[in-house]
Amino acid sequence: MTTSTTTAAQPGGAAPAGFENDRAEDSVAGVARSYLNKIKGGDLGALPAIFGIVALTLLFFALRPETFLKPINIANLLVQAAPITLLAMGLVFVLLLGDIDLSAGVVSGVCAAVMAQLLAEQGAPWYVAVLGAVVAGALIGLLTGLLVALIGIPSFVVTLALFLGFQGVTLWIIGQGGTVPVRDSTIRALTNDFMPVGLGWGLAVATIVVYAAIQLNRWRVQKARGLARSPLAVVVARIAVIAVVVLGVTAILSVDRALSAAIELKGIPYAVPLVIVLLLLLTFVLGRTSFGRHVYAVGGNAEAARRAGINVTKIRVLVFVISSSMAAVSGIVAAARLSSVTAASGGGNTLLYAVGAAVIGGTSLFGGRGRVRDAVLGGLVVAIIANGLGLLGVEAYLNFIITGGVLLLAASVDALARRRAAATGH
């Protein structure tokens, strides 16, 4: 009786655990508590970016009250942020694996050059030129991915080599003269034309309605099937914040911002809906498909992913394809903004801005943590800095130093958050 029953199972009194608490809806206080715990645990999420946007806006508004918050500058700023954000969106995928794509900036230049030459030399219609640029980006990403995943060269080295190499390719495509103008009206419309005000409002309202419908429907399904879920109040609050931001920006951009009374200048730049559509598409891919799930898994623990039967090589190749394809889109928008492609397109600090945007937004350089929306929030921060410093008229040397400093700061926050996460077991 005393020794022979040591291997006996637990007495039958143990009722099966039903996770009753887990099935019930969390309280608002509970959500607030777990959010605080998450922050204490080092996962700051979007906080640094939102703090950055607010603080920098106040700073530049204080320094340049007569220009910074004018609708014309806000429209400018959004157009300025678009190519950075688009490049950063693709980089998020690569960063999620803990890899880096140093060539993304110059790849955007190569793809823009492909587009410009197709337009100028071949006389191709705009959609052929755009398709050509994106296909070029995808092929370059395939090459990068295969070198990294199949041959096993660290992504840092592969993309550093390609960073140098592709600058040469851009030069070669552009040829003598150094500049290819982009005169196609459709492409230039991306950044130089604006949606009719009515269409802008319609799109804004539609965005909010669709977002609310998706969120509320998911909540309804979770409730009906007894799944873990946020309280309705939190879901509604989230929808309200999105609605306020979307409607607010639409309102500002619907005001006539022309400097002279003779012309009318109002509406949302076409680049903004482009960014939003890609944001939704890529967020869907990362969050709701098995491919996205596998990207997170490979970034979190590549060995676990391999043992779970995930084709790690394929995932790694695909993230570089996505990164370079997004670089192509970014290059097209940048070319539209400047109405030309030069040998220097995509060089300089293009890449650093984009990496900075992703990291400031909350994507980790160590892999496994990040979202597509990080690129949008971080892209805004970077654009505000660039735009604000431009308005202040600071000298070029200061511009470099400040931007570099902000990037370092973001990387430090990321590294410290990671250390804190390790220390608190999060």
Next chain:
Amino acid sequence: MSVPQPEDGTPILELRGVDKSFGAIQVLHGVDLKVYPGKVTALVGDNGAGKSTLIKSIAGIHPIDGGQILFDGKPVDISGPRDSAALGIEVVYQDLALADNLDVVQNMFLGRERKRGILLDEASMEQAARDTLAKLSVRTLKSVRQLVSSLSGGQRQTVAIAKAVLWESKVVILDEPTAALGVAQTRQVLDLVRRLADTGHAVVFISHNMVDVFEVADRVAALYLGRIAADVPISTVDRPQVIELITAGRSGDLGIAPAVAEGVI
């Protein structure tokens, strides 16, 4: 006082004369092993005795060179991890193989996500994960939507084991599941191992800890220098005997012939 237990039914997994060499070094010599459904078989042996090689052979990571593996009485050919998974053999490795940045549900379904069209079917996965954990009476997890990074060692081990159960596996092989755990967490995992067997799984439990082995196992198989020294019901041996089997390859009338045990062959 030990009454020999009846060998109930056919073993779900049986190894007959399994050999395995890496180059010139033969690691497994004619290993015979029987694993029964509803029983915990403890696999014990000193470092380098061949425990890891043996389970990797069963898992298909190191296909065997000689001998036979029978599953449910029928000879099978396991030449890769997919073969063993298809049979219903799941291995929970020592270094866990969970992704920290994913939650419990996401980890349990990793690589085998349920989908509706191209969308992940989160609702059905969450329910299935919760049902599996409830079936195993896991009470230590607060929520199945917790990130694995926020779990303790014992909870992680629990998730890793539950993951194996989710796939209706018949044989679950646990590689030192209690190695890095404290007292209370070891308790949780041992309870879970027991429940695993009680729900009809054949469990192979690798451990260096004799207390754990005697607490949870129904049978014990001792490996000594790549040979099976004994594969017996645990009620027929006591702790000193098992330790002798591990360190010397024989104990009393159990074990390998002296000449073999001393490496004379």
